[in-house]
Amino acid sequence: MEYAIIVACTSTGGIAKDGKIPWDIPADMARFARITTETECDSSGYINAVIMGRKTWESLPDKHRPLRGRINIVISSTLNQDDITGARVARSLTHAHTLLHEYPSVAKVFVIGGATLYTEALRNFQYTSVYMTLVKDDMLCDTFFPMDMLYSRYHIDYQTFDMHSSSGVTYSFSLLTQRPTVLTRDCTG
Ligand SMILES: NC(=O)c1ccc[n+]([C@@H]2O[C@H](COP(=O)([O-])OP(=O)(O)OC[C@H]3O[C@@H](n4cnc5c(N)ncnc54)[C@H](OP(=O)(O)O)[C@@H]3O)[C@@H](O)[C@H]2O)c1
Numbered sequence: 146m147e148y149a150i151i152v153a154c155t156s157t158g159g160i161a162k163d164g165k166i167p168w169d170i171p172a173d174m175a176r177f178a179r180i181t182t183e184t185e186c187d188s189s190g191y192i193n194a195v196i197m198g199r200k201t202w203e204s205l206p207d208k209h210r211p212l213r214g215r216i217n218i219v220i221s222s223t224l225n226q227d228d229i230t231g232a233r234v235a236r237s238l239t240h241a242h243t244l245l246h247e248y249p250s251v252a253k254v255f256v257i258g259g260a261t262l263y264t265e266a267l268r269n270f271q272y273t274s275v276y277m278t279l280v281k282d283d284m285l286c287d288t289f290f291p292m293d294m295l296y297s298r299y300h301i302d303y304q305t306f307d308m309h310s311s312s313g314v315t316y317s318f319s320l321l322t323q324r325p326t327v328l329t330r331d332c333t334g
């Protein structure tokens with residue numbers, strides 16, 4: 146199983162304002178769907194999983210909930226399994242990983258937000274990649290991805306040129322991978 150994080154954020158780590166994502170970048174939505182759904186083992190019935198916090202789950206429009214073609218896991222200390230349809234409820238990131246062992250053919254596991262879960266996943270050495278959409282415009286946000294932790298633990302493997310959405314937002318796509326020193330440091334304490 147591979148473990149990755151996927152996020153769209155501003156250069157200061159902004160991911161949301163008032164419970165909503167403050168930009169509209171259709172190419173980012175398409176990239177998110179493709180990366181989190183595609184497996185390299187499609188013909189053998191493999192499937193990916195997405196893990197998210199309760200507020201991220203609740204922010205998904207009804208028509209996209211659960212996220213199709215992926216195992217959905219929602220982390221919450223207040224929701225019970227009977228409260229939601231189409232997703233599993235876990236009490237922690239570790240609990241979510243344990244639930245995934247019930248599925249025989251999981252290819253990739255993505256943490257898709259929000260802020261607390263991103264911090265937890267970045268601290269977990271199993272999460273070796275971060276797929277990032279970097280929004281270059283200033284956007285007012287009240288929820289943040291921990292950028293300092295990201296750059297101390299991961300380095301940029303590739304970054305595209307700047308692109309522009311039809312609504313005029315400038316953005317780029319990048320892939321970051323864990324620095325080898327993270328594994329050494331975390332395993333030796
Ligand atoms: N730009 C992006 O890429 C992106 C990605 C994802 C989300 N978002 C946006 O971010 C916002 C939501 O993010 P958020 O940070 O406010 O909330 P969130 O992480 O989605 O949800 C927070 C809730 O998740 C549960 N939770 C998280 N970690 C937990 C843990 N370790 N143990 C138990 N429960 C845990 C708790 O639920 P209970 O209160 O039920 O215990 C907590 O209140 C939304 O507006 C969404 O649109 C943006």
